[in-house]
Amino acid sequence: MDKMKNANTTWYEEDIIAILEGNGIKPTEENINKVITPGFINGFRNLIIERGNEIIEQQVSEVFK
Numbered sequence: 001m002d003k004m005k006n007a008n009t010t011w012y013e014e015d016i017i018a019i020l021e022g023n024g025i026k027p028t029e030e031n032i033n034k035v036i037t038p039g040f041i042n043g044f045r046n047l048i049i050e051r052g053n054e055i056i057e058q059q060v061s062e063v064f065k
Helices: 003-007 013-022 029-035 038-063
Strands: none
Touching: 013 029
16 A cells, blocks of 8 residues: 555656756757756755655644644
């Protein structure tokens, strides 16, 4: 029973492209690669996990006051 599977979000290169374009930057392969470095991906994953755990902690605290 994994009710949290619906909370999973997948990020795509299209998300990076949209943000580059929104900042007036041409979404070339080179510019995309400048953003999605291995270090960025690792840090992004860690931050999402950390923030997700904080949100779960907050929900538990609110539900069980």
